[in-house]
Amino acid sequence: MDPNFFEQRLCSSETQRHPYPLAEKADIYSLGVLFWELTSRKMPFDFETKNNDPFEIIKIKSNILKGMREKPSPGTNHKFVALYEKCWQHKPDVRPEIRQVILELNNIEALVVSENFGSKEIETMEKSVTLENDEVNVPSYDCDINKYNL
Helix, strand or coil: CCHHHHHHHHHCCCCCCCCCCCCHHHHHHHHHHHHHHHHHCCCHHHHHHCCCCHHHHHHHHHHHHCCCCCCCCCCCCHHHHHHHHHHCCCCHHHCCCHHHHHHHHHCCCCCCCCCCCCHHHHHHHHHHHCCCHHHCCCCCCCCCHHHCCC
16 A cells, blocks of 8 residues: 555544545555565565554554565566665655556566576576477366356
């Protein structure tokens, strides 16, 4: 959730509520957090271990408002880290537009190969990833919604 949403709720009184408009820049913030989650394979700030403890949730919100963000996972592409760090900037005006995010994603190499691999190892890796359709055992499902009574 965009930290400006929390900030607005903390600063406004009950009689004078002007909710923060959750617009594209709020989505960009969320996208940055999602990118971090994908590379770390966990929830930010170990949120799942907090068991909905109100004190812990308030503490997390407060830390986010103070600018605290998760640290990048080791081995994450530095261009990808730079992108999601731009996305989760506190001030919405500093966050990139979605077009810029897409452009930067397209400029990040899909596979960063370590210098420790020789060309033979890379060729073996590529062959192991390439599968023919009949080699894959994927169950098929009937997704015709017209067959079901809703």
